[in-house]
Amino acid sequence: MTLKEKSTPRRKREIEDILLHDETIFKNINAFDPDYLPENYQYRDSQMEALAVCIRPALKKGRPSNAVVLGSCATGKTTAMKKIFEMVERSSESVICCYINCQLHTTRFGIFSQIYQRIFGHYPPETGVPFSRIYQKIMQHIVSEKKALVVALDDVNYLFHSKNANKIFYDILRAHEVFPGARTGVFGILSDIEFRHALDKNVNSIFIPQEIIFQPYLREEIFNILKERTLLGFYPEVISDEILEEIVNKTSESGDLRVGIDLLRVCGNLAESEASRTINEKHLDEALKRTGPVSLSHTLNSLSKLENNLLELIINYKDGNLTAGILYELFLKKTNTSYSSFNRTLDKLEFLRLIDTKFTGKGIRGNSRLIILRFSQDEINKCMVQP
Numbered sequence: 415m416t417l418k419e420k421s422t423p424r425r426k427r428e429i430e431d432i433l434l435h436d437e438t439i440f441k442n443i444n445a446f447d448p449d450y451l452p453e454n455y456q457y458r459d460s461q462m463e464a465l466a467v468c469i470r471p472a473l474k475k476g477r478p479s480n481a482v483v484l485g486s487c488a489t490g491k492t493t494a495m496k497k498i499f500e501m502v503e504r505s506s507e508s509v510i511c512c513y514i515n516c517q518l519h520t521t522r523f524g525i526f527s528q529i530y531q532r533i534f535g536h537y538p539p540e541t542g543v544p545f546s547r548i549y550q551k552i553m554q555h556i557v558s559e560k561k562a563l564v565v566a567l568d569d570v571n572y573l574f575h576s577k578n579a580n581k582i583f584y585d586i587l588r589a590h591e592v593f594p595g596a597r598t599g600v601f602g603i604l605s606d607i608e609f610r611h612a613l614d615k616n617v618n619s620i621f622i623p624q625e626i627i628f629q630p631y632l633r634e635e636i637f638n639i640l641k642e643r644t645l646l647g648f649y650p651e652v653i654s655d656e657i658l659e660e661i662v663n664k665t666s667e668s669g670d671l672r673v674g675i676d677l678l679r680v681c682g683n684l685a686e687s688e689a690s691r692t693i694n695e696k697h698l699d700e701a702l703k704r705t706g707p708v709s710l711s712h713t714l715n716s717l718s719k720l721e722n723n724l725l726e727l728i729i730n731y732k733d734g735n736l737t738a739g740i741l742y743e744l745f746l747k748k749t750n751t752s753y754s755s756f757n758r759t760l761d762k763l764e765f766l767r768l769i770d771t772k773f774t775g776k777g778i779r780g781n782s783r784l785i786i787l788r789f790s791q792d793e794i795n796k797c798m799v800q801p
């Protein structure tokens with residue numbers, strides 16, 4: 415088809431139809447967004463209660479208790495944290511709750527800029543103001559306004575890599591030594607139980623937390639959560655219980671609730687693009703293709719040369735357990751890059767969920783981290799574009 419043909423009035427009308435077509439099977443498409451906060455949040459009552467118990471003293475002019483929130487991926491940790499913070503802020507003005515994603519903010523300055531923004535409604539200037547001034551302004555504010563500060567550090571393991579965890583915990587938890595009357599607490603959120611003792615090691619004795627565990631959801635719970643999501647997101651009868659059961663099976667197999675939510679969204683989009691009023695088997699098959707290996711190949715093909723090099727070394731290592739220390743030696747030989755650049759590249763592969771790293775508790779500079787490939791060598795090779 416030529417360009418001229420493509421832009422005929424009829425073709426233009428068809429494209430406009432797709433864009434403006436106001437019939438939809440989605441009652442609320444945002445119900446499938448990654449950061450959607452469900453109104454009805456089931457199966458986590460005891461964890462929410464435990465979080466409330468930790469914050470409660472802060473509402474009574476006392477000091478909040480510290481907590482570590484543990485659980486594998488998509489068990490609702492971030493959701494629980496955000497929900498409890500919303501509840502606290504709705505019921506009291508005496509506690510400042512600050513949620514921070516440590517994948518995005520890893521430096522002292524970055525983290526305290528977030529706290530500053532939460533309190534004063536704007537960020538501090540990025541240059542020209544020393545960290546100590548920003549810190550002082552925050553702590554003086556909470557003392558003079560008689561407020562408590564509770565900071566949730568989500569995916570806190572990212573602070574171990576940048577070696578900032580100890581300083582940041584110290585800054586928050588020992589503020590009262592320099593600013594008498596400062597009441598502060600930290601909730602550290604971890605998605606890998608293996609990091610539990612790394613947390614102790616990284617923050618020494620300043621952080622003695624309550625442990626709050628988020629167990630994986632049972633199959634029946636996954637079904638009910640996804641069913642509820644379909645009722646929120648789709649109009650009635652768009653999806654049958656049979657198709658939903660299949661999605662629940664895939665979700666259960668993967669152990670990740672996000673897989674199910676993603677499948678629902680993609681199935682909905684596929685059905686809608688064909689102007690179908692219901693989701694059928696064909697849409698699910700296609701969605702499975704798109705959310706599985708296709709997304710893996712998309713990730714692999716977006717890697718930089720350095721990231722590719724590192725991944726290849728990991729794939730081809732055959733001599734037993736691979737630690738960060740061994741991997742760095744190999745990487746240095748192959749690319750002649752610095753340790754910090756190696757570390758950043760390794761973090762990026764983990765962030766992309768291509769690998770997992772687990773602390774073994776031994777070694778220096780994080781070199782004892784075990785490197786584990788999340789996909790089989792075959793799966794990765796199939797998806798990689800051959801040069």
Ligand SMILES: Nc1ncnc2c1ncn2[C@@H]1O[C@H](COP(=O)(O)OP(=O)(O)OP(=O)(O)O)[C@@H](O)[C@H]1O
Nearest residue numbers: 452455456486487488489490491492493605639671
């Ligand atoms: N009990 C629940 N009811 C309804 N939706 C839930 C529930 N638990 C989790 N979800 C949904 O599952 C998804 C993942 O939840 P969340 O981000 O809170 O998990 P997480 O434990 O923080 O995961 P990660 O460790 O990967 O950060 C979100 O879309 C959330 O809305």
Ligand SMILES: [Mg+2]
Nearest residue numbers: 491492493568
């Ligand atoms: Mg989370």
